[in-house]
Amino acid sequence: xxxxxxxxxxQVEERLQKVxxxxxxxxxxxxxxxxxAGRVQVNDKVVTALGVKVDPDVDTxxxxxRPINRQxxxxxxxxxxxxxxxxxxxPQGRTVVTxxxxxxxxxxxxxxxxxxxxxxxxxxxxxxxxxxxxTHPRHHVPKTYHATVSGVPHGDLLDKLRQGVPLEDGMxxxxxxxxxDVDPDKNVSxxxxxxxxxxxxxxxxxxxxxxxxxxxxxxxxxxxxxLAGLPRGKHRRLTDAEVEALRQSALQSHxxxxxxx
Numbered sequence: 001x002x003x004x005x006x007x008x009x010x011q012v013e014e015r016l017q018k019v020x021x022x023x024x025x026x027x028x029x030x031x032x033x034x035x036x037a038g039r040v041q042v043n044d045k046v047v048t049a050l051g052v053k054v055d056p057d058v059d060t061x062x063x064x065x066r067p068i069n070r071q072x073x074x075x076x077x078x079x080x081x082x083x084x085x086x087x088x089x090x091p092q093g094r095t096v097v098t099x100x101x102x103x104x105x106x107x108x109x110x111x112x113x114x115x116x117x118x119x120x121x122x123x124x125x126x127x128x129x130x131x132x133x134x135t136h137p138r139h140h141v142p143k144t145y146h147a148t149v150s151g152v153p154h155g156d157l158l159d160k161l162r163q164g165v166p167l168e169d170g171m172x173x174x175x176x177x178x179x180x181d182v183d184p185d186k187n188v189s190x191x192x193x194x195x196x197x198x199x200x201x202x203x204x205x206x207x208x209x210x211x212x213x214x215x216x217x218x219x220x221x222x223x224x225x226x227l228a229g230l231p232r233g234k235h236r237r238l239t240d241a242e243v244e245a246l247r248q249s250a251l252q253s254h255x256x257x258x259x260x261x
Contacts, residue, residue, distance in 0.1 A: 024128065039063055077225060079121065100235065111131045112135050119219075148188060178192050204217060
């Protein structure tokens with residue numbers, strides 16, 4: 001007797017917004033907005049519900065009438081110079097971070113932001129799922145900056161930063177703060193601060209709240225990643241191990257923040 005085994009490929013379905021994000025359309029939250037705005041079609045039918053599941057290997061998915069591309073994932077670590085906009089494009093024609101990355105054909109976009117006057121570590125990717133994981137408010141991936149200020153803030157003022165300071169959008173979470181360098185001749189201090197939030201211009205506003213505006217701000221670390229060995233204006237691709245470490249950093253930070261006390 002001959003036994004013939006027929007393997008039936010199981011249909012793998014995923015949430016539509018996840019598929020869009022993984023295709024590099026945008027972050028998951030932006031993809032959700034696209035869906036709700038009626039900009040997404042599945043098999044030529046407009047979909048506006050966020051709970052819809054699709055099989056990207058079977059279904060035809062379009063955004064604004066254009067099919068999505070299931071492209072390879074790209075992860076870039078960039079040492080952003082001051083005076084560069086954290087965006088993939090600028091309608092005013094100003095220099096943006098992607099102007100420095102000419103060897104990547106895929107569409108990539110920044111993870112989070114560094115303001116125009118700030119410099120340092122910036123991630124760019126087309127992996128919307130990871131970008132969402134790293135920037136979502138419920139995940140608290142640590143980000144470390146070196147802030148240069150005039151004068152030497154008293155230890156009591158740094159304690160305020162450690163405990164949290166009131167800003168116009170609410171009290172900040174506790175930060176890790178320490179002196180890096182003090183130059184009495186120039187009357188300048190460099191202070192390391194690690195925050196676990198991602199508010200707009202947060203570090204600058206925190207130092208303004210204690211009366212010491214920042215004259216230079218450089219992000220030196222994002223989760224497990226650092227700028228070590230990467231010159232200003234240069235970039236490199238992350239290793240598979242670094243990508244996984246980033247993912248685990250976000251998940252572990254979420255678990256720590258939500259652990260019962």
